[in-house]
Amino acid sequence: MSQKSESSGRRDLLNSPIGNTLKNMTLPMLVGMVMMMSFGLVDTFFIGLLGTEELAAISFTFPVTFTLISLHIGLGIGTSAVIARFLGSDNHEQAKESGTGALMLAFVLAVILALLGVLSITPIFTLLGATDLLLTHIRQYMVVWYAAGVFLAMPMVGNSILRASGDTKTPSYVMAGGGLINVILDPILIFGWGPIPAMGMQGAALATLIAWALGLIYILYLLAYKRRLILPRLLNLTELQRTIGGILKIGLPAAGANMLTPIAGGILTAVVASYGPGAVAAWGVGGRLESIASIVILALSMSLPPFISQNFGANKLSRVSKAYQLCVRFVVVWQLFVFAGFYLLSGVLARLFSTEPEVISLIQTYLMIVPLGYGVQGIVILTNSSFNAMHLPMSALLMSVLRLFVFFVPISYLGSYLFDLKGMFWAGIVANVLTAAVAYIWFSRSIAKRIAG
Incomplete structure (x- = not known):
């Protein structure tokens, strides 16, 4: 590896040892995600100090x-897959043009979504069940948040460009730095400090806007001048049309797949609600703990695709197959250890989240069953991201639907x-096992066919 690559955090994804490369790419992502989750909890904590109405209002915005x-995540997935493939095939100029086009596309889409969002705040949140009182808080927050969304979209795509080049450290620093700035500004802008007036929920959204705007400035400087x-210019219309097609071809199905998850979650929450509020509370706690328990899988799902796309572009398909197999074996073993930890600590964790015996019992039951399926669920998540990295977005979308x-x-x-x-908890494990089997066989055969062909 060259000195330049080491200093910039970029790695040789085509020749370096697979296991060490994936480990070194994943660990920074893991650190960044842990810090972002922590900052997100702090953000919610400060809003909760405003009162129950404000906390309920922010819950409606999620x-x-x-x-x-x-x-934006879908657009980032498409960007990373396209650019990494160009880099793998040593087409650096086309990679630069695609990165520039992706950032321009992100800006245009974010502005359109912001305008549509501001105009539709009342009908959308009324449909979700928000009262007139809560709508006042929601409107204050979302008007600023939609503006902040413009500054969010571009750094997310910029981070995808960095990951496509093999650099996962810098995106983690940007994520963590943005979260830290947000946490520092939250109490100042929410509650006021010195000459700065208290802005309530609007202050929380403004803190987010400032943090993302600073992140955008740094990312643009890094991408255009340092790396x-x-x-370092805008594309003309012909260049833009040439670049965005491939990005949207992968990005739109990836975005659609991501949006299916909350829909399915809403359906199952309705099923759980038939067992009473205690069951809903336990289900909610379980969901929050699942996001923490699956953090290694999520980090791998961000570091594996650039590796696959670059090696796919270089026609090194045996490295793609070995990397996929290695990650699958790792997540199954790792998540069994996670399950053992949840099983042994189920009572302690349950009592941390509730003092009611019924809820404690339900949380404990959840933690002694559901985490057993996290490993096979990880296989599905990694297979989805691998399909996108191989420029097979419809296979990834179909896998999500299945x-x-x-x-x-x-x-x-x-x-x-x-x-x-x-029974519902155990059935979820069965469903994950069946899906994982389909996903593993499907991707393995796809790779084998390409290697043979």
């Missing part, structure tokens, strides 16, 4: 903000119908 972020991964609406939701509902809530 489905909307998650949907928009899913679109030279994009062109996972959620052919296996997970129907089988979970059947388990609930036949064996109550505990």
